[in-house]
Amino acid sequence: RRHLVKLLVLQNKNKRVLCPRSLESFTNWQKSKAKCQAKAANQRRDYLHKLTTHLVKQYDVIIIEDLKTKNLQKNHHLAKSIANASWRMFRQMLEYKCEWYGKKLIAV
Known part of the structure; x- marks a missing residue:
């Protein structure tokens, strides 16, 4: 369905319609896009x-590498997958769960 919406917008541009529709005019399309993004974020x-939780329960000392993701995202072939990996959220979760369980986290 989302593919059809994009095709309609392109057809309006190609036919030079007086009032071409933009993607913003398709509210159901926007709602479905937001739902897909929210579902991916929740997963x-x-x-x-x-x-x-598994890592903190299994190990007493956890050592992770302190990465500068901004520098890694300069590689345009990997930028999307690096941004999608949520490394910062992973580190934050490890930090507070290590405090909860009394474990040690070391960032190198």
Whole structure:
């Protein structure tokens, strides 16, 4: 359905319609896009919670690398996947769960 909306917008531009419709005029399309993005964010957050809890329960000392993601995102081939990985959220979850369980987290 989202693909059809984009095709309609392109057809209006190509036919030079007097009042071409933009993507903003398709409110149901915007709602479905927001739902898909929210679902992906919830799945990512759930996975990170499960992973960090498992790591903290299994190990007494956790050592992670302190990465500068801004520098890594300069590589345009990997930028989207790096931004999508939520490394900052992963580190924050590890930090507060290590405090909860009395474990040690070291960032190198």
